[in-house]
Amino acid sequence: MRAPQVLLLAAIVTLCSALQPASAQAKFKVLVVGQPDDNHPQTGAAGIKAVQELAAGQDYTVDAATDLAKFTDAGLAPYSVVICVMSWPGAWPASAQAAFRKYIESGKGWMGFHVSTLAGIYPTPWPWYDTWVGGITFKGHPGARQNGTIKLETSALAHPVMAGMPASFSLHEEWYSWTTSPRGKPNISILAAVDESSYDPQGTGMGADHPVIWSNTQYGPMILTSLCHEPEAFASPNIRKLLGNAIVWAAKSNPDAVRPSLAAPAGRETPVLRWMGGRLLFGGVGDAPGPAFGADGRALPRLLVSP
Numbered sequence: 001m002r003a004p005q006v007l008l009l010a011a012i013v014t015l016c017s018a019l020q021p022a023s024a025q026a027k028f029k030v031l032v033v034g035q036p037d038d039n040h041p042q043t044g045a046a047g048i049k050a051v052q053e054l055a056a057g058q059d060y061t062v063d064a065a066t067d068l069a070k071f072t073d074a075g076l077a078p079y080s081v082v083i084c085v086m087s088w089p090g091a092w093p094a095s096a097q098a099a100f101r102k103y104i105e106s107g108k109g110w111m112g113f114h115v116s117t118l119a120g121i122y123p124t125p126w127p128w129y130d131t132w133v134g135g136i137t138f139k140g141h142p143g144a145r146q147n148g149t150i151k152l153e154t155s156a157l158a159h160p161v162m163a164g165m166p167a168s169f170s171l172h173e174e175w176y177s178w179t180t181s182p183r184g185k186p187n188i189s190i191l192a193a194v195d196e197s198s199y200d201p202q203g204t205g206m207g208a209d210h211p212v213i214w215s216n217t218q219y220g221p222m223i224l225t226s227l228c229h230e231p232e233a234f235a236s237p238n239i240r241k242l243l244g245n246a247i248v249w250a251a252k253s254n255p256d257a258v259r260p261s262l263a264a265p266a267g268r269e270t271p272v273l274r275w276m277g278g279r280l281l282f283g284g285v286g287d288a289p290g291p292a293f294g295a296d297g298r299a300l301p302r303l304l305v306s307p
Contacts, residue, residue, distance in 0.1 A: 029079045031081070090122035104220065113226075119138060136180060139179050150171060172230055175204070175212075
């Protein structure tokens with residue numbers, strides 16, 4: 001067999017392997033933590049259920065926990081993403097806090113809901129966490145849950161975590177507030193805020209700048225939100241979209257945490273191998289010469305092989 005033919009065969013084998021379905025690729029692991037407490041007895045279970053349902057047919061598997069037994073160096077090591085759907089970091093023992101900090105500083109992904117934003121009020125101060133989540137100190141919330149309008153930041157409309165979400169939507173919520181906004185803090189990006197004119201803050205408002213979803217990429221991909229006090233919030237299509245987007249973004253933004261799948265995502269045609277001008281071309285779709293994309297949204301490499 002001539003050298004060009006050997007090269008061509010090797011290219012075809014490599015590309016066919018890359019184009020196999022996502023289910024045949026190595027899956028990454030997600031740990032979802034939901035600890036029931038007196039104020040949120042059912043919310044953790046609802047959040048765990050939502051993550052488990054979102055995992056169906058995806059290229060990740062989910063382990064669920066209602067305690068912090070896995071919050072050790074070895075226990076967290078297998079996971080590309082940890083999601084705290086209901087777990088207050090201020091109540092964690094020092095050993096769990098230390099393992100979590102090491103996990104975060106390794107560059108892996110995390111998403112925290114609701115009580116994860118109760119910063120600055122711990123019985124034992126945790127300045128590392130307070131700074132990382134935006135230098136916030138919990139202020140309070142209205143006495144009753146109310147419907148409020150959440151508006152995506154204009155700058156966040158193109159963020160992968162916001163993909164497919166409406167520019168604004170309503171949610172029945174316990175509207176947490178803080179003494180200062182995380183906006184403008186190092187590595188912080190505000191993704192969405194609540195419009196305080198859409199509910200009654202009852203003396204707990206922050207005014208025109210009241211973020212409810214933001215990110216921090218200081219160490220690795222992180223999404224933090226004050227939303228989801230109510231178990232029913234995890235049934236909201238918009239919260240499900242946010243959660244599903246965040247899982248993939250948090251895992252695949254870190255190339256060391258998971259091997260991105262190269263399978264074609266839903267809604268895109270599968271890249272093709274074809275001859276053009278006496279060469280094998282990979283990277284176009286159909287008859288178009290443009291790039292092809294993997295399931296993580298990254299452009300796949302273009303490969304030209306001459307016979």
